[in-house]
Amino acid sequence: MNNIVSAIFLAENIKKIEIHAPRIAKKRKAGQFVMIRVSEHGERIPLTIAGSDPEKGTVTLIVQGMGKSTRELNLKKEGESIHDIVGPLGTPSHIENFGTAVSIGGGVGTAIAYPTAVALKEAGNHVITINGARTKELVILENEMKAVSDEAYITTDDGSYGFHGFVTQKLQELIDSGKTINYVLAIGPIPMMKAVAEVTRPYGIPTVVSLNPVMVDGTGMCGGCRVTIDNEIRFACVDGPEFDAHKVDFKNLSDRNRMYLEEEQQSVEAFSHKCQLGQQK
Amino acid sequence: MDLKPMTTKERLAIPRQPMPAQDPKERIRNFREVHLGYTPELAQREAMRCIQCKDPACIKGCPVNIKIDKFIKLIAEGDFLGAVRKIKEDNILPAICGRVCPQEDQCEKVCILEKKHESVAIGNLERFVADYERETGNVELPEILPATGKRIAVIGSGPAGLSCANDLARLGHSVTVYEALHQLGGVLMYGIPEFRLPKDIVQAEIDGLKQIGVEFVTNTVVGRSVTIDELMEEEHFDAVFIGVGAGLPWFMGIPGENLLGVYSANEFLTRVNLMKAYDFPQSDTPVFDCRDKNVAVFGGGNTAMDAVRTAKRLGAEHAYIVYRRSEAEMPARKEEIDHAKNEGIEFLLLMNPIAFIGNEQQWLTGVKCIRMELGEADESGRRKPVPVKDSEFLLPIDMAVISIGNGSNPLIKQTTPEIEVSRRDTIVVDINSMATSKENVYAGGDIVTGGATVILAMGAGRTAAKAIHEKLAGQAPDFDNE
Numbered sequence: 060m061n062n063i064v065s066a067i068f069l070a071e072n073i074k075k076i077e078i079h080a081p082r083i084a085k086k087r088k089a090g091q092f093v094m095i096r097v098s099e100h101g102e103r104i105p106l107t108i109a110g111s112d113p114e115k116g117t118v119t120l121i122v123q124g125m126g127k128s129t130r131e132l133n134l135k136k137e138g139e140s141i142h143d144i145v146g147p148l149g150t151p152s153h154i155e156n157f158g159t160a161v162s163i164g165g166g167v168g169t170a171i172a173y174p175t176a177v178a179l180k181e182a183g184n185h186v187i188t189i190n191g192a193r194t195k196e197l198v199i200l201e202n203e204m205k206a207v208s209d210e211a212y213i214t215t216d217d218g219s220y221g222f223h224g225f226v227t228q229k230l231q232e233l234i235d236s237g238k239t240i241n242y243v244l245a246i247g248p249i250p251m252m253k254a255v256a257e258v259t260r261p262y263g264i265p266t267v268v269s270l271n272p273v274m275v276d277g278t279g280m281c282g283g284c285r286v287t288i289d290n291e292i293r294f295a296c297v298d299g300p301e302f303d304a305h306k307v308d309f310k311n312l313s314d315r316n317r318m319y320l321e322e323e324q325q326s327v328e329a330f331s332h333k334c335q336l337g338q339q340k
Numbered sequence: 341m342d343l344k345p346m347t348t349k350e351r352l353a354i355p356r357q358p359m360p361a362q363d364p365k366e367r368i369r370n371f372r373e374v375h376l377g378y379t380p381e382l383a384q385r386e387a388m389r390c391i392q393c394k395d396p397a398c399i400k401g402c403p404v405n406i407k408i409d410k411f412i413k414l415i416a417e418g419d420f421l422g423a424v425r426k427i428k429e430d431n432i433l434p435a436i437c438g439r440v441c442p443q444e445d446q447c448e449k450v451c452i453l454e455k456k457h458e459s460v461a462i463g464n465l466e467r468f469v470a471d472y473e474r475e476t477g478n479v480e481l482p483e484i485l486p487a488t489g490k491r492i493a494v495i496g497s498g499p500a501g502l503s504c505a506n507d508l509a510r511l512g513h514s515v516t517v518y519e520a521l522h523q524l525g526g527v528l529m530y531g532i533p534e535f536r537l538p539k540d541i542v543q544a545e546i547d548g549l550k551q552i553g554v555e556f557v558t559n560t561v562v563g564r565s566v567t568i569d570e571l572m573e574e575e576h577f578d579a580v581f582i583g584v585g586a587g588l589p590w591f592m593g594i595p596g597e598n599l600l601g602v603y604s605a606n607e608f609l610t611r612v613n614l615m616k617a618y619d620f621p622q623s624d625t626p627v628f629d630c631r632d633k634n635v636a637v638f639g640g641g642n643t644a645m646d647a648v649r650t651a652k653r654l655g656a657e658h659a660y661i662v663y664r665r666s667e668a669e670m671p672a673r674k675e676e677i678d679h680a681k682n683e684g685i686e687f688l689l690l691m692n693p694i695a696f697i698g699n700e701q702q703w704l705t706g707v708k709c710i711r712m713e714l715g716e717a718d719e720s721g722r723r724k725p726v727p728v729k730d731s732e733f734l735l736p737i738d739m740a741v742i743s744i745g746n747g748s749n750p751l752i753k754q755t756t757p758e759i760e761v762s763r764r765d766t767i768v769v770d771i772n773s774m775a776t777s778k779e780n781v782y783a784g785g786d787i788v789t790g791g792a793t794v795i796l797a798m799g800a801g802r803t804a805a806k807a808i809h810e811k812l813a814g815q816a817p818d819f820d821n822e
């Protein structure tokens with residue numbers, strides 16, 4: 060059981076949760092994640108460590124309510140607890156002074172990219188951040204991102220805030236402006252990551268993405284998180300989650316992530332039903 | 341003390357006593373244990389079959405040299421608790437080993453009766469007395485020697501780690517077991533299904549260790565959450581035992597392995613056993629809905645049998661074993677193969693998959709196989725399967741489970757590079773002490789041998805415990821002994 064020290068919504072359906080987990084707080088590096096189980100019969104789900112406070116012994120997670128497990132987590136309040144948390148897992152981000160580094164976050168991917176953007180800044184990079192959301196209300200971590208960026212851009216699909224368009228359009232604009240870009244990190248929905256990979260490919264800009272396959276143990280035991288990189292099987296929980304974007308088979312990843320669509324639906328329905336019953340009481 | 345005056349001839353006239361089991365038609369609809377266990381009468385009758393050899397071959401066949409003749413004699417005399425005490429001198433997990441040891445390759449293989457009659461059912465007897473002890477509430481807490489002040493960290497809570505922790509705790513050392521998962525027990529919990537090894541038996545063993553003071557810390561991946569060096573230097577452990585088991589599953593490297601519906605055995609079994617996916621949606625973790633579907637499991641070991649029988653229990657219409665050699669070469673326990681057959685598992689032998697086929701939506705629809713024939717023997721003495729020309733055919737299936745073994749988990753190697761590993765990434769140890777190349781660090785079980793057996797892992801844990809004790813006993817009990 061791990062205590063929830065604070066829990067606040069950053070945007071609709073996106074919650075920032077600080078959990079007491081001293082060992083993880085001390086050890087974690089940018090790019091790593093934890094596996095959590097919200098309750099006793101819960102799934103083990105992976106969530107990136109968005110930040111930590113080793114003194115307080117806490118780690119911060121930023122969670123988007125997708126299905127049953129993440130919605131259940133998002134209902135948790137300060138003072139409550141989660142059943143299990145294990146980590147830090149995965150290979151930390153490769154950080155060096157590349158020169159100019161662009162960090163691109165889409166949706167909740169912004170939260171996953173944030174710790175790596177911090178580390179890139181600390182390593183001396185000129186950091187440019189591009190953070191996209193569908194609409195103004197869904198923009199998260201704006202101030203945090205600004206604080207670590209030499210240049211910070213927000214994009215919205217509907218133009219309600221910042222640049223009107225997709226993150227890739229903004230990236231293309233930067234490339235076209237003649238800026239030398241030495242490194243790109245892109246984290247967000249699969250179509251976004253794939254699109255970024257295609258933008259940078261012709262220029263040969265090293266591009267890294269963080270993959271989100273379905274995981275079970277997260278410790279390198281089950282083989283469920285396998286992804287196809289350069290036509291070979293790799294395991295995201297131990298070899299990743301970050302991989303060279305130009306070598307990732309994105310189609311295979313998005314196909315495999317559809318494996319439990321029906322069951323997920325069923326879970327959510329059962330869960331909403333339970334919640335409503337709970338509220339009636 | 342003497343056995344009832346019974347002649348050898350009379351003993352040999354008693355047939356081997358089968359163990360009562362759930363009816364196959366019934367059991368494929370539940371996850372309860374297949375075997376129901378001997379009654380005291382059956383156990384005694386079986387024990388009478390043992391002719392009490394002067395130089396019992398069976399003992400040499402057991403990897404931990406249980407005094408088999410002696411414990412069986414005690415059963416024949418009706419002293420069941422005496423028998424289990426005798427076993428526990430050498431094997432601390434008899435309820436488990438009695439159930440899962442490959443007896444036909446070990447103790448029972450060399451039993452003198454094996455050739456002309458059937459061997460004594462040593463495993464069944466072992467399990468009977470262990471169950472008897474537990475079920476009658478007679479498990480005694482072992483004697484614990486006075487505290488030594490020494491602290492040992494055990495990494496992994498599978499049979500290797502549990503047995504090492506047990507011995508060290510009894511010798512008066514303070515032991516902490518670190519486990520990566522949220523549940524203790526290793527493969528005994530997440531791999532081997534309930535119908536073969538009830539989880540409350542494993543839990544009872546773990547509870548016993550808690551009672552003698554062993555501390556367990558779950559959700560801690562050594563190498564990531566804390567390193568071996570940190571355990572030794574910052575948390576002042578005097579010695580470390582590594583029992584992290586085997587690692588990532590192997591895949592076959594054929595087209596279509598990433599289609600939806602293709603699992604590794606580890607993933608399939610972990611979802612069902614550890615995450616209780618059979619109880620979805622009461623349990624949150626889903627697994628492919630096998631009901632009325634065709635499932636094929638590729639491989640011929642215990643893991644493959646567990647996977648295919650699990651699929652059958654989840655409602656599969658056809659559940660196949662696809663194996664590239666013949667039944668004689670199958671590494672699975674004979675009993676599991678027999679049970680699988682009784683449960684209607686279909687064995688497609690001398691067949692090898694060459695490609696998985698999927699539909700538009702990337703769901704698995706079938707597997708292309710080729711027939712094999714046995715050629716010449718290879719270095720291991722097994723006849724090598726070779727493909728039969730133009731014998732390809734398509735087997736329609738909806739789910740596949742690949743069960744061809746595991747590699748080694750890379751974490752310890754990555755994070756403690758001074759521990760020497762083999763070319764296959766298994767940890768290299770001195771077999772007499774289980775000492776690794778790093779001072780005061782020991783290892784045993786599947787991480788040393790590659791995928792092996794419960795009894796070998798248990799034996800390795802005990803060998804290491806003895807060596808750790810001898811090493812530490814020579815040192816004064818302080819926390820600073822570089």
Ligand SMILES: Cc1cc2nc3c(=O)[nH]c(=O)nc-3n(C[C@H](O)[C@H](O)[C@H](O)COP(=O)(O)OP(=O)(O)OC[C@H]3O[C@@H](n4cnc5c(N)ncnc54)[C@H](O)[C@@H]3O)c2cc1C
Binds near residue numbers: 105171324
């Ligand atoms: C390394 C990694 C880091 C992640 N970091 C974050 C993060 O910081 N914040 C965040 O909001 N989300 C993150 N995710 C995604 C998050 O794990 C999933 O949204 C979550 O598991 C969905 O579970 P659910 O029951 O709520 O939804 P479901 O309804 O079960 O699933 C919704 C979708 O999530 C994916 N998913 C389901 N179960 C799993 C699983 N066990 N493992 C991985 N993906 C799964 C599937 O693609 C599915 O279609 C991360 C994923 C990975 C692999």
Ligand SMILES: Cc1cc2nc3c(=O)[nH]c(=O)nc-3n(C[C@H](O)[C@H](O)[C@H](O)COP(=O)(O)OP(=O)(O)OC[C@H]3O[C@@H](n4cnc5c(N)ncnc54)[C@H](O)[C@@H]3O)c2cc1C
Binds near residue numbers: 441563609787
């Ligand atoms: C499905 C299946 C069926 C089997 N059937 C049989 C059978 O019938 N008979 C038989 O004799 N053998 C059988 N085996 C083999 C047997 O289970 C293994 O040989 C045995 O469990 C090995 O024991 P171990 O202690 O070395 O490792 P494991 O049982 O694998 O335990 C290792 C433990 O260490 C944990 N761990 C791993 N890495 C870390 C880390 N970095 N930090 C902390 N903890 C970690 C793991 O989570 C796990 O709990 C079977 C195996 C499988 C998979």
Ligand code: SF4
Binds near residue numbers: 406431441
């Ligand atoms: S531990 Fe295994 S090999 Fe040894 S006697 Fe028991 S069943 Fe036989």
Ligand code: SF4
Binds near residue numbers: 389398453460
């Ligand atoms: S070899 Fe067989 S008959 Fe002889 S002592 Fe052992 S179990 Fe008994």
Ligand code: FES
Binds near residue numbers: 276277279281282296
């Ligand atoms: S999640 Fe099981 S191996 Fe990666």
